[in-house]
Amino acid sequence: xNNSSASVTCAPTAQPVSISVVMCLVCYVGxxxxxxxxxxxxxxxxxxxxxTVLQFNLALSDALVAxxxxxxxxxxxxxxxxxFKSLACILTIALLSSQFYGSTIFLTLxxxxxxKVVVHYDKSSKMNNKSFTKKLCAAxxxxxxxxxxxxxxxIPSTKVGGVCQCLSFSQTSLTNSYFIMNCVLxxxxxxxxxxxxxxxxxxxxxxxxxxxxxxxxxxxxxxKSQRMIRLCLIIFSVCFLPMNxxxxxxxxxxxxxxxxxxxxxxxxxxxxxxxxxxxxNSCLDPMLYYFGSxxxxxxxxxxxxxxx
Numbered sequence: 001x002n003n004s005s006a007s008v009t010c011a012p013t014a015q016p017v018s019i020s021v022v023m024c025l026v027c028y029v030g031x032x033x034x035x036x037x038x039x040x041x042x043x044x045x046x047x048x049x050x051x052t053v054l055q056f057n058l059a060l061s062d063a064l065v066a067x068x069x070x071x072x073x074x075x076x077x078x079x080x081x082x083x084f085k086s087l088a089c090i091l092t093i094a095l096l097s098s099q100f101y102g103s104t105i106f107l108t109l110x111x112x113x114x115x116k117v118v119v120h121y122d123k124s125s126k127m128n129n130k131s132f133t134k135k136l137c138a139a140x141x142x143x144x145x146x147x148x149x150x151x152x153x154x155i156p157s158t159k160v161g162g163v164c165q166c167l168s169f170s171q172t173s174l175t176n177s178y179f180i181m182n183c184v185l186x187x188x189x190x191x192x193x194x195x196x197x198x199x200x201x202x203x204x205x206x207x208x209x210x211x212x213x214x215x216x217x218x219x220x221x222x223x224k225s226q227r228m229i230r231l232c233l234i235i236f237s238v239c240f241l242p243m244n245x246x247x248x249x250x251x252x253x254x255x256x257x258x259x260x261x262x263x264x265x266x267x268x269x270x271x272x273x274x275x276x277x278x279x280x281n282s283c284l285d286p287m288l289y290y291f292g293s294x295x296x297x298x299x300x301x302x303x304x305x306x307x308x
Contacts, residue, residue, distance in 0.1 A: 010261035011161040012170040014079035019272050023279065024073050030282025031066040034059045037286050044299035050133040054110045055289050057137045061102035062282035068092040075166060076272070082157050082164040089166035090152035096275070097148035101189035103281050104240055105140050107232045108193035114225035115200035119207045151181050169268050175254045182251045190244045197236055201229045228292040235288070239281040243274040
């Protein structure tokens with residue numbers, strides 16, 4: 001991708017060591033929780049439905065970033081100097097993006113599936129078909145991995161001020177690449193899924209308020225669906241809004257105000273910190289499985305009985 005040569009270079013600065021420590025802590029707590037969730041899905045649930053398939057893939061997405069977290073920790077600890085090969089930077093960006101945007105898409109699909117159950121319930125609906133849902137998840141993985149690899153390849157590691165940078169706003173030679181990729185990621189990976197999730201929640205809430213005759217069983221299903229969509233929306237907004245807003249602000253500064261290096265440095269620290277907030281998603285999603293899936297909750301008493 002063609003990038004304009006920037007006349008001003010913002011020399012990279014070291015990041016607080018606390019970012020490395022907290023990032024590792026959040027990542028590995030989330031990793032353990034999701035490995036446990038994957039074990040429950042795989043070994044403790046006798047049967048799956050379409051919702052279970054989506055939740056399993058969300059847990060798988062949340063566990064993706066664990067292998068590259070040590071590389072990021074070393075990168076920050078070494079004063080933002082990438083001591084690994086360029087391919088390692090590409091894979092780090094790809095896995096990081098796959099975790100972030102795989103999570104946003106699977107959270108949205110969970111919300112949409114619950115919306116279909118409540119507002120347009122039909123046993124023959126494709127969103128209630130486990131086979132179709134598996135194919136849909138496979139298509140999502142192909143899309144997310146392809147987009148993430150493109151992100152990694154168009155923003156490789158580069159030398160800036162005598163040190164090697166990976167996914168840094170000091171890489172002013174890659175300004176156009178950052179700007180274009182941010183537009184794609186923010187729109188396709190965040191704004192569109194957020195809009196769909198919010199629309200699902202509003203429609204489910206409206207459906208609950210409109211109905212006069214309803215059985216206790218169907219009311220329970222609808223309230224459960226509303227609660228699950230609300231939880232998806234909260235996790236979605238709290239975890240991923242800061243990262244996308246901060247990165248958008250940074251690329252605008254890079255492109256239109258390249259001399260504002262002090263602001264770029266502050267935003268760089270805020271951006272890396274927003275990865276930690278986004279990583280909290282992997283710690284919060286298991287709450288979604290536990291409170292949103294009766295089958296998942298019922299796996300725990302059976303596990304206790306096995307221990308006895």
